[in-house]
Amino acid sequence: GIQVEQSPPDLILQEGANSTLRCNFSDSVNNLQWFHQNPWGQLINLFYIPSGTKQNGRLSATTVATERYSLLYISSSQTTDSGVYFCAVDRTGTASKLTFGTGTRLQVTL
Amino acid sequence: NAGVTQTPKFQVLKTGQSMTLQCAQDMNHEYMSWYRQDPGMGLRLIHYSVGAGITDQGEVPNGYNVSRSTTEDFPLRLLSAAPSQTSVYFCASSYVAGGHTEAFFGQGTRLTVV
Numbered sequence: 001g002i003q004v005e006q007s008p009p010d011l012i013l014q015e016g017a018n019s020t021l022r023c024n025f026s027d028s029v030n031n032l033q034w035f036h037q038n039p040w041g042q043l044i045n046l047f048y049i050p051s052g053t054k055q056n057g058r059l060s061a062t063t064v065a066t067e068r069y070s071l072l073y074i075s076s077s078q079t080t081d082s083g084v085y086f087c088a089v090d091r092t093g094t095a096s097k098l099t100f101g102t103g104t105r106l107q108v109t110l
Numbered sequence: 111n112a113g114v115t116q117t118p119k120f121q122v123l124k125t126g127q128s129m130t131l132q133c134a135q136d137m138n139h140e141y142m143s144w145y146r147q148d149p150g151m152g153l154r155l156i157h158y159s160v161g162a163g164i165t166d167q168g169e170v171p172n173g174y175n176v177s178r179s180t181t182e183d184f185p186l187r188l189l190s191a192a193p194s195q196t197s198v199y200f201c202a203s204s205y206v207a208g209g210h211t212e213a214f215f216g217q218g219t220r221l222t223v224v
Contacts, residue, residue: 031212033213035215041198041220043200088153088213090211093211094160094204094211095202095205096141096142096143096159096202096213097155097158098143098153101152102150
């Protein structure tokens with residue numbers, strides 16, 4: 001099956017700093033999503049981005065499908081950004097069989 | 111819309127007991143899936159459904175059964191609970207529209223088997 005690797009595994013930032021999270025995947029995909037799992041365990045949708053670039057406030061994401069990687073940018077980080085960020089991919093075109101990476105655990109400190 | 115609703119939120123079972131984790135969605139999504147999340151890991155697919163009456167196995171299906179009699183509901187049954195099934199379980203629903211497909215998750219059920 002498809003392999004998904006995320007880096008770095010852990011990241012500690014001071015509030016206000018910027019960061020880049022990376023997701024590499026081993027085969028072509030129809031769907032790529034980024035999620036934020038908050039400290040209460042809830043999975044929050046950030047981006048659906050199988051290719052191209054999107055921005056939502058302080059967050060943006062870029063997927064280069066031909067090179068099989070995606071990047072999540074967090075600018076001016078806040079303590080509420082803490083949690084685990086997951087990349088998940090799907091090859092069915094239905095998002096019903098997502099393969100997740102192991103995540104990047106982000107801690108933002110004051 | 112409530113989105114994807116899972117019940118219960120927490121459950122403790124004894125080894126050998128059976129139970130059903132409930133999942134319901136009110137978004138009229140065609141596709142539904144169950145995942146488990148173990149400490150320090152991403153989510154892994156247990157079973158999924160591409161429509162009412164159609165289910166299939168995912169990566170880790172052993173010890174679990176599913177059925178999908180309606181579009182809205184997708185219960186997950188543990189037949190004889192084992193400590194290895196201690197995990198957090200997430201249900202998701204997804205749709206396809208105009209080439210866009212996206213999955214949405216419930217809040218999870220934390221299950222402990224003792």
